[in-house]
Amino acid sequence: MPAANDRKVVLVTRKTRLEDLIAKYLTAAQARFYVEHLGADFSDYQREHDVYQAERHRTVQTLEQWGRYQIIDRSFLPNFLFGPADIVVALGQDGVVANTLKYLDGHPLIGLNPDARRYDGILLPFVPDDLPALLREVATDKRGFKAVTMARATLTNGQVLHAVNELFIGARTHTSAVYEIAAGDHKETQSSSGLIVATGLGSTAWFKSIVNGSLAIAGAFGGQTEPASYSAQAWDSHALRFAVREPFPSRTSQVHLVYGELTGSERLSVRSLMPENGVIFSDGIEADRLEFNSGTEAQITVADRVGRLVV
Template sequence: MSAAADRKVVLVTRRTRLDELIARHHTLAQARFYLEHLNADFSDYLAESAAYAQSLAQVVSGLQAWGRYQLVDRTYLPNFVFAADDIVVALGQDGLVANTMKYLDGQPLIGVNPEPSRWDGVLLPFESDGLSALIGDVARSRRAIRAVTMAEARLSDGQMLRAVNDLFIGPRTHASALYEIQHGAGREVQSSSGVIVATGLGSTAWIKSIVTGSLAVAQALRGGKPSAEYAAKAWDADTLTFAVREPFPTRTSQASIVFGEVSRTQPLKLRSRMPENGVIFSDGMESDFLRFTAGMEATIGVASVQGCLVI
């Protein structure tokens, strides 16, 4: 058996909305009662769950035809150890691909769309049938790979967290974030609702809404005169973009370092002044976070490794 044919495939799965409801309400009947009491369409939850189960069965059949494989639920990703030569398959929405990629170290990642009629799947170019042949091509380096730049947050105590779309630095609640921010030669104390640092892939997501909203406000204040336009970046761009959400100037806080680029030679640094509830999380996964409380310093920069998305 060749080394390529002996490579293990790790399949990352996720629970459907119906699975989450059953876990919360204990039985299918109770989940149905809860949704119907809210006048929600329970049949849509059933259809989504059935489609995912069918797609999962097809994927597993393809993995059985391939050889060595392992299933991992997304909730175990923060503690799962991938082998250097693993091939990784994510069966789910775009968010699952992003949340899988940030735990990888150069392993090829295949995004599989479980229900193309439901999910657009920007990061899901493949469907569940024919997976065995696709894995064979990936194992033998016969498929193109698209590089994806990731962001990285490193704390002064050695902890690290990567992001495929964006990092959020701020409070867990709706309270104000208090911190010192340093970018290049500039340094100031700020009070805001948090800082977003986005990658090229994430430049069309959360940070776009922040910047376009700010531009619209600026345009209104200028009497409708056009202001600058927001432009997204390439997925493999070697820089990140940061934006401060709702900065609030006071006697002790400023609001001049609110937007800019982060590069390998010019990181973004923040020191927390929040006695509690300060966090850093990535790609919308609030449950997987780093504590960022008073005295902790975070250095935000371009990750040393890139994501490898099979296309």
């Protein structure tokens, strides 16, 4: 690979479970004592860590031969500025790819599986040994990619948050979320455990579990022996689906607008009625959230931004 290549590669990594334990208990020995004191197997934490570090080292060796590169932990993604020509590499799991993709704007993203025996790797079609050839092909636009539709939440104060899998809108705690929701000609006040707005990719994740659970419960009450079937959307489907979690009917809250689909320029409007603890976050990362308290309105739409996952 040419060391003088002008396209910088950004490698996104994550901390292992062992590193998180050491950050909490200060040393590996203390972490081991804590885990084994509870009767758990510490050796699995160590094996996972050793494999990830070995594959990280292998990946960095490739980048050193490439030329320009930078390594960041995924926790820094919300504040990181990618160059327009950057090639981005995420070193697994699937969640690292999703968390990275939503901060990109047309950048090619290569997902590397650091441990194929441990991770299914739906978004990780490659391993570190594949990287040298991949970089050459991506840098010269000779490698194909899969388009991934994103969701977008825009607040009245101008703040924006994108999602690759799903947006969660609700309360930070286990208290009920209270809000006004509107789609098309329908509008109502709801009290629920929050709502999920899923992309095509997200239709295979958290959203799928919500719908399948609801169908199974409804089928049991309806006397059906088998729940109704559920079909996921394509990753590049220009549509979003939303579902309300555990809506509660009362004198002031309704349960009619609990599921729907947004296509094209259609939008879902949600206005917070919560004085505190209201949040919007995406792809399971609550640390990177928008505050969603009384009076704040969110407009949920299909994003103009499209992810490019190298395949």
